Amino acid sequence: MIELKSINKSFEDKQVLNNVNCLFENSKTNLIIGRSGSGKTVLMNCIVGLIQPDSGEIRYDGKNMLSFSKQETFQLRRQMGMLFQGSALFDSMTVLENVMFPLDMFSTDSYKDRMRRAQFCLDRVNLSDAGNKLPGELSGGMQKRAAIARAISMQPKYLFCDEPNSGLDPKTSIVIDKLIQEITRENEMTTIINTHDMNSVMGIGENIVFLYHGEKEWQGSKDDIMSSPNKRLNDFIFASDFSKRLREVNEE
Amino acid sequence: MVLINWLVAFGKYLQMLGRVFRRPDRMRMFLRKFYAEVFQLGIDSISIVLVISLFIGAVICIQFKMNIQSSWMPAWVPGYASREIMLLEFSSSIMCLILSGKVGSNIASELGTMRVTQQIDALDIMGVNSANYLILPKVAALVTIMPVLVTLSVAAGILGAYTIVYIGHIGTVRDLTIGMQYSFNQWFFWMGVIKAMFFGFLITTIASYYGYNVKGGSVEVGKASTNAVVTSSILILVTDTFLTQLLS
Numbered sequence: 001m002i003e004l005k006s007i008n009k010s011f012e013d014k015q016v017l018n019n020v021n022c023l024f025e026n027s028k029t030n031l032i033i034g035r036s037g038s039g040k041t042v043l044m045n046c047i048v049g050l051i052q053p054d055s056g057e058i059r060y061d062g063k064n065m066l067s068f069s070k071q072e073t074f075q076l077r078r079q080m081g082m083l084f085q086g087s088a089l090f091d092s093m094t095v096l097e098n099v100m101f102p103l104d105m106f107s108t109d110s111y112k113d114r115m116r117r118a119q120f121c122l123d124r125v126n127l128s129d130a131g132n133k134l135p136g137e138l139s140g141g142m143q144k145r146a147a148i149a150r151a152i153s154m155q156p157k158y159l160f161c162d163e164p165n166s167g168l169d170p171k172t173s174i175v176i177d178k179l180i181q182e183i184t185r186e187n188e189m190t191t192i193i194n195t196h197d198m199n200s201v202m203g204i205g206e207n208i209v210f211l212y213h214g215e216k217e218w219q220g221s222k223d224d225i226m227s228s229p230n231k232r233l234n235d236f237i238f239a240s241d242f243s244k245r246l247r248e249v250n251e252e
Numbered sequence: 253m254v255l256i257n258w259l260v261a262f263g264k265y266l267q268m269l270g271r272v273f274r275r276p277d278r279m280r281m282f283l284r285k286f287y288a289e290v291f292q293l294g295i296d297s298i299s300i301v302l303v304i305s306l307f308i309g310a311v312i313c314i315q316f317k318m319n320i321q322s323s324w325m326p327a328w329v330p331g332y333a334s335r336e337i338m339l340l341e342f343s344s345s346i347m348c349l350i351l352s353g354k355v356g357s358n359i360a361s362e363l364g365t366m367r368v369t370q371q372i373d374a375l376d377i378m379g380v381n382s383a384n385y386l387i388l389p390k391v392a393a394l395v396t397i398m399p400v401l402v403t404l405s406v407a408a409g410i411l412g413a414y415t416i417v418y419i420g421h422i423g424t425v426r427d428l429t430i431g432m433q434y435s436f437n438q439w440f441f442w443m444g445v446i447k448a449m450f451f452g453f454l455i456t457t458i459a460s461y462y463g464y465n466v467k468g469g470s471v472e473v474g475k476a477s478t479n480a481v482v483t484s485s486i487l488i489l490v491t492d493t494f495l496t497q498l499l500s
Contacts, residue, residue, distance in 0.1 A: 048377055077379030088370040102378050105278050160377075 001026050002047065002158065002190055007056035009042055009214075016042045017053065018214045027188045029181050029204045033196055034211035035236060041162065043211065044194045048082060048160050049073060060158070078106055081151030083161040083180075087143040089135035095146045096122065096131035102154045121149040125179060141172035145179065152183055159184065159191040165200060173197060177204045198237065201225070210236065265461050271383035272391065272457070285389035293355050293390060293456075294397030298404060300354060301347060305338070305405040308346075309412030312337050317422045330423060331413065331431020336440070338409035343402045344444035345492045348451035351401075352484040356459040359390055360480035363463025364473035372464070387460040394452040402448045406441070443499045450495060451488050458484040 002024040009017040016039045024030040032040050045051040047058055049065060058065045060076060068076065089098050099121050103114040122128055125145040135143055144164060151159060161180060165173035181204045184191040193200065201208060205222035210233050218233045225237055238244045276282035316330035363386060366372050375382035410432065417428050459480040466476045 050373055050376065074379045074381075077377055080377055080379075082374065082377040084370045084374060086369055088374040090371055090374075091369075105281055105378065105380055154378075 001061055002192065003057075003059040004047070005057040005059065007043070007046060007053045007058070009039075009046060009051065009053045016214050017046070020056070020211070020214075020216050022209045022216055022219055024190055024192050025207055026190050027185055028191070028206040029184055030190070030192045030207045030209070031201060031205045032192060032194045032209050032211060033201055033236070035196070038211040039214040040194045040196075040211055044160060044162055044192065047192065048080060049077065078154065079157040081154065081156035081159045083144065083147045083151050083159070083164055085163040085166050087135070087147040089143060089147055089150070091135050094132050094134055095127065095138070098135065098146060099149045099153050102150065106154065118149075118153060121153045122146075124152070124183070125149045140167050141176065144168065144176050148176075148179060148183070152187065155187060157189060159189045161191070161193040161195075163194055163196075165195065165197045170199060173199055174203065180204070198240075201237070212236075264465065265457070268383055268387075268461055268464060269457060271381060272387045272460075274381060274384045276384060276388065277380060281385070282389060285385070286393055289389045289393035290397055293358070293394045294401065297351060297354060297401065300350065301401050301405050302408045304350060305343065305347065305408035306412040306415070308342055309334055309338060309409030310416035311412075312409075313413035313416050313428070314420070314422060327423065327427040328431030328434055331428035332434045333431070334413040335410065335432050335436075338406050339440045339444055342409060343405035344447040344451070345488065347401065347405050348448055348455065348488050349485055351452075352455045352459075352488060353481050355394065356455050356480045356484050357477040359456060359459035360463035360477040361473055363387075363460055364466035364476045367464065367466045368469055368473060383464060387456070387464065390460060391453060391456045394456045395449050398448040398452040399445045402445050406444070446499060447492065447495050450491065454487050454491065455484050458487065
């Protein structure tokens with residue numbers, strides 16, 4: 001469980017995050033949504049510790065990360081897996097080497113066991129045969145799946161996904177979403193997904209935080225969205241003609 | 253303002269070094285990366301070092317023989333001068349200036365690209381000390397391989413001088429050999445090695461600093477690469493002055 005308390009962050013004069021409070025629950029797919037520039041990525045970077053917030057608390061299972069020593073921060077990070085927007089696979093390594101990297105770095109298991117775990121992770125994301133390929137030889141969807149395999153190789157307690165569907169076609173996006181949801185449940189992880197893909201919101205949004213100009217505007221599940229009277233949320237969710245039509249059909 | 257910017261950059265550089273010079277998280281991974289860097293930064297540079305040193309050795313010999321030597325100068329002077337120039341300056345300082353272009357831009361663009369494609373962020377998120385994992389093997393590899401490069405450069409320069417004397421008929425091999433052996437001071441070789449190792453440290457750490465701290469996209473990676481080469485070249489020349497004074 002990850003809890004944010006009064007998170008503020010500004011860059012020079014611009015307030016990017018303003019008093020953000022929210023709770024991300026265990027074994028659920030938690031989504032942060034909002035328009036471009038609403039502060040989603042900054043919030044995600046604060047949560048994972050890539051950016052230091054100006055004030056507030058980020059509690060991992062009750063412990064404030066911001067008061068951790070360097071050693072404690074390293075320990076916490078070893079319980080994190082992250083899927084980056086551009087996959088961020090190490091392009092000088094094969095897919096298998098990428099997945100094995102965290103294990104090689106931190107696991108005390110034998111080479112055989114590490115290899116077995118890496119192969120299991122690749123099998124789990126349906127990339128059994130891509131182990132010897134370089135990231136540049138994979139499609140966008142396959143790169144995302146390889147990145148998921150790397151993120152879960154150390155069996156993390158927390159999984160972070162920054163725009164997992166960017167640049168993917170709708171069908172592949174659904175595959176990635178389902179994969180993240182299944183892995184979250186299987187491993188009882190706390191997963192936070194940063195997205196503005198409405199298919200993801202309506203497909204796997206079990207706990208959704210809507211950011212508007214750096215403030216938490218709304219929080220609820222995908223089922224709550226349909227009945228929410230929040231105008232800003234509705235303007236964002238039902239921005240396209242297709243989704244407006246969908247709502248009208250739903251209301252009828 | 254320029255001074256303040258320079259001091260801020262120097263402070264960040266020292267902070268980065270503080271993160272780099274730590275015990276590696278996993279020695280096995282460090283050694284794997286170290287061997288790879290020895291090949292990428294060192295072994296892959298041997299050909300350019302040999303080619304340039306060979307021709308510079310030959311050119312120094314030609315210049316002394318054709319343009320500087322006069323009747324009052326002994327015939328062995330071109331050999332003597334070729335050896336001393338190669339040992340004292342070319343194989344350490346000038347070769348490192350060339351390497352700062354090849355190796356420095358390579359390091360800055362590699363780390364810069366890793367930064368903009370979030371590969372360094374991925375390392376940080378995993379709990380890896382990214383500066384230590386990425387930069388320490390490069391520094392260790394280039395500093396380790398530098399004595400080899402200096403030795404090869406000196407040897408290639410001397411070979412170049414012999415080659416031009418033999419092929420170009422600009423003197424006798426005997427005179428050149430007498431010059432090469434005249435008043436040899438072994439310390440000059442070690443001075444070149446020490447200077448080159450120091451420059452190797454400068455090239456890798458400065459290029460890593462620029463590459464590691466890139467913000468933005470491909471344009472910034474290009475700028476970082478250029479800045480790395482310019483800064484390390486200037487610092488090599490400045491420190492060369494002090495080191496030469498100190499070691500002489």
